[in-house]
Amino acid sequence: MINATPKNYQHLLALVFAVKEVNDNPKLLPNISLGFHIHDSYVDGKLTYLNTLNFLSPLERLIPNYSCGIHKNLFAVIGGLDSETSFFIDNILSNYKIPQNTPIPPRNTPEMPLPHPHKGSRLVSYSISAMMMNYENWFPSIYQMIPKAEHQYQGIVHLLLYFQWTWVGIIAVDGDQGARFLQMLIPLLSQNGICSAFIDKIHKLDSTDALTDFFFMSWFQNNLNLSVAKAKAKVVVINADARTVVLLNWILHSPAVENAIETTMAKSNDVLGFQDFICNVSSHWPEGDGFIRTFWQQAFNCFLSDSKEDEANPYRCTGKEKVESLPGPFFEMSMTAQSYCIYNAVHAVARALDAMHAARQKREMMLHPFLRSVSFNNSAGDSIHFNEKGELESGFDIINWVTFPNQSIVRVKVGRVDPQASLGQQFIINEEFITWHMAFNQVQPISVCNDYCHPGYRRKMKEGEPFCCYACGNCPEGKISDKKDMDDCVKCPDNEYPNKNQDHCLLKVLNFLSYGEPLGIALAVLAVSFSLTTALVLGLFIKYQNTLIVKANNRDLTYCLLISLFFCFLCSLLFIGQPRTPTCLLRQTSFSIIFSVAVSSLLAKTITVVLAFMASKPGSQIRKWVGKKLACAVVVLCSTIQIGGCCVWLYVAPPFPDLDPYSITTEMVAQCNEGSVIMFYCVLGYMGFLATVTFIMAFFARKLPNTFNEAKFITFSMLVFCSVWVSFVPTYLSTKGKDMVAVEIFAILSSSAGLLFCVFYPKCYIIILRPELNSKSYLSIKNK
Structure with a gap:
């Protein structure tokens, strides 16, 4: 039927x-x-x-x-x-x-x-x-x-997702058929991130009356335009009985409907000879066809009559009408x-x-x-x-209905949905074959609840609205979104960082204090200059080793102090350049040991001054303690403790080269991981302890009567030393990357220079510029 x-x-x-x-x-x-x-x-x-x-x-x-x-x-x-x-x-x-x-x-x-x-x-x-x-x-x-109908639902979802249509209107025929359609389709849409902009129902046409068709088309067209305009949806999914679909074809392809597009999913193919067969259809079709008369009169808007009286009637069918001239929707x-x-x-x-x-x-x-x-x-x-359920084992074609200005329609196959195909071939669409409605200027329409969130932004849900309706917010600092409509921003890999727009990642530059940059060159030149100066002072003292000022306060301790200061300046060079395993192992350990030798030498000098004063009193038993052995014992003991601590550090958790991607956003910091932070601060703490003891003893011995008493110079030098390292700690912790290394190098150089100049500058001044003060005759006159 x-x-x-x-x-x-x-x-x-x-x-x-x-x-x-x-x-x-x-x-x-x-x-x-x-x-x-x-x-x-x-x-x-x-x-x-x-x-x-x-x-x-x-x-x-x-x-x-x-x-x-x-x-x-x-x-x-x-x-x-x-x-x-x-x-x-x-x-x-x-x-x-x-x-x-x-x-x-x-x-x-x-x-x-x-x-x-x-x-x-x-x-x-x-x-x-x-x-x-x-x-x-x-x-x-x-x-x-x-x-199976479920395959068609899946195909509709695939089609909507392919074009990123997430805000669609749904129209279903009223009754059981429409209820089934909505019951199966809407959950699928929600599961795939697609929202219903509106859901309208249309009455099934139970009459073939032309007047009923006219009223239906007028009502539906008005309601469709109203729903589409209110919901701002440009895509409408329609389910209806076959006769209603025929009328909808006219509506959807009429110029009055500017916000709707129809892509019909069906299975068809060109059967050889069928079009030629249709072309032979005429009003003189065999008498057994009881439908030809009604079809011909409705299709060509004329009436068939065999009476000669109607030959002059302009509305009489001529018999020369051709079915191929009829418009496509008809x-x-x-x-x-x-x-x-x-x-x-x-x-x-x-x-x-x-x-x-x-x-x-x-x-x-x-x-x-x-x-x-x-x-x-x-x-x-x-x-x-x-199949076993009596369903045809086949797929669906995706058909694009192309409407021309003369209201003719051409059905163009633009894709296929085939559940039986291999994975990846179940949904195929050729977008280049699609012709979009003239209302969209021949470009793909966008049907979303709101504008897309561009890269660099993320979606923020709006309370009380469907999940397809959202606002856009900037990505948090340190995160990016490189695709549109991302639910959340993501972090860049450790070796990359977000660009200014936070829409892609840039490769981090390796950060370390190198010999090729001005700061590195300046610190290296300063370290070498100080070490050469220390070597000159050592040479000067060796040349004038027999003078009174050199012999005073233990000449061997003076040489030990100068040699340790020489290496203190040079050890700062280990902190410049890209960290490697050898340099990481030697940086802190060599610096702490050498500094401990230098400070313990000053402590030994201070002890020597105190003991010499106490031994000068009549009947003092301390005189037997005064001598080179005690001074050497102090240096060896204090240095050995630091050496032992460094050995434990290297054995338990030695420093190693490391990359820090977090301290500086745009750079990858190449650094030496200290291995054990506790051991690092223990080594520094012990060095600070030696400096504090030396400063206290030198402070109380600064006014003791003694020829060429160094206690007051040691006091001032240790004041400079302690000030440098006390200020170093907060400064070091507040800087990042190569600036931390520069701060530590500066602390090493400045504290070492403080010891060098505060202790040896007065002596060098006397040796070079006031040699008369470095003689026995001056000492005899001073003692009288």
């Missing part, structure tokens, strides 16, 4: 063409010719029941359950285009176990009694828009000429998806009949087993076979 509208007339032609192909094929059903009867359902249940009973009755009269005379040799029935029509047909035929090839799977409605599961009706569905509630539970023997020349399914349904029944006759089965035997196992390639090259 068909719904007799001009758009659906092609379905009739597809059936006629398929039957003609079968009858013209000598290898298929030899000596048997297929015939057919076509009835109009008028979208009316009563008429559908009546026409179905006509299939089962003698030619002349309608007498159910009675066969007399010449009767219709009925093998199968191709059902209606809408679900109710198919249900009504099956409700009758299931009682007679006559295979029915129905255009769509029937859907359950509360007011319809359901057939028993054991009934033997066979349905072959070809509608792409029909839905039903769990039909396989009630119609286990249905044959559906379209793939009548298509290429085979539509529904017509293609009807074509395949006829061939499926014919091959099942052929198989049944080849097996020499009696006519009374059911056609069902042969129909279930049918498998063939049609003339278009497509494979036709059913």
Whole structure:
């Protein structure tokens, strides 16, 4: 059965063409010719029941359950285009176990009694828009000429995600069919990040009246424009019965609808010879076609008349009208998806009949087993076979309806959804074949609740609104978003950092104090200069080693102090350059040991001054302690303790080269990891302890009467030394990267220079500029 509208007339032609192909094929059903009867359902249940009973009755009269005379040799029935029509047909035929090839799977409605599961009706569905509630539970023997409906839902989701349409309107037919559609589609949309901008329902058209069509189109067009404008959605997903879809085609492609686009998903193919067959259709079509007159008059807006009195009427059909001149929404020349399914349904029944006759089965035997196992390639090259549920194992084509200014339409295949294909090939689309609606200036429309969040920003949910509606916020410091609409910003890898716009990462520059930069050069030159100065002072003291000022306060301690200061200046060079394993092991340990030797030498000098003063008193027992052995013992003991601490440090947790990606955002700091921070501060603390003891002793011994008393110079030098290192700690902790290294080098150089100049500058002044003060005669005069 068909719904007799001009758009659906092609379905009739597809059936006629398929039957003609079968009858013209000598290898298929030899000596048997297929015939057919076509009835109009008028979208009316009563008429559908009546026409179905006509299939089962003698030619002349309608007498159910009675066969007399010449009767219709009925093998199968191709059902209606809408679900109710198919249900009504099956409700009758299931009682007679006559295979029915129905255009769509029937859907359950509360007011319809359901057939028993054991009934033997066979349905072959070809509608792409029909839905039903769990039909396989009630119609286990249905044959559906379209793939499973769930595949279409998945295809719709794939299509929306491909074009990044996350804000879409949904329109469904009111009733069970629309409820099923919404029940299955909306959860899928939500699971894939797609929101419903609006959900509208339209009434199913139960009349073929042209006036009803006009009012429906006007109402729907106004409501669609209102919904789209209010929701700001440019994409609408529509589910409707086949007849309503025909009317929607006119609406969606009219200039008045500027914010809608239709991409129809169906399965079709070009059947060889079908267009030539259509071109032969004329108003003088065989008399057996009871639809040609209605079709011709509606399609060409004229009336057919054989009366000579009407020859002068300008509205009389001339008979020269050509169907290929009709606009696409009204009548298509290429085979539509529904017509293609009807074509395949006829061939499926014919091959099942052929198989049944080849097996020499009696006519009374059911056609069902042969129909279930049918498998063939049609003339278009497509494979036709059913799965265990009676569903066609196939996919969907993605069709782009291209509308031209003259309202003609061309269907362009732009992709395919095939659940049976291999992974990665289940959804294919060729975007270059798509022609967008003129309202979008031929470019892909954007259908989102709000503008995308550009790279450098992240999505922020709006309270009380769907998750597709959001605001955009800047990425937090240290993070980026390199794609649009990211839910959260991400950190760069450790060796990279965010750019200014926070939309991509830049490679961090390696940070270390090198000999090639001004600061490194300056510190190196300063260290070498101080070490050379120390060497000159040492040479000067060796030259004047026999003078009184050199001999005073233990000459060996003076040499030890100068040598240690010489190496103190040089050890600062270990801190310049990219850290390596040897330099990391030697940096802090060599510096702390050498400084400990220098400070312990000063401590020994101070002890020598104190003991010399105390030994000068009559009867003092301390005189036996005064001498070089005590001074050397002090130096050795104090230095050994520091050496022991450094050895423990190197054994337990030695320093090693490391990269610090966190201290400086844009740079990767190459540094020496101290291994054990506790040991590092223990070594520095011990050195500070020696300096404090030396400062205290020198401070109390600064006014002791003694020739060339160094205590006051040692006091001042230790004051400088302690001041430098006390200020070093907070400064060191507040700097980062190579600046930390520079601070430590500066502390080493400044404290070493303080010791050098405060202790030895006065002596060098006397030796070089005031030699008369460095003589026995001056000492004798001073003692008188």
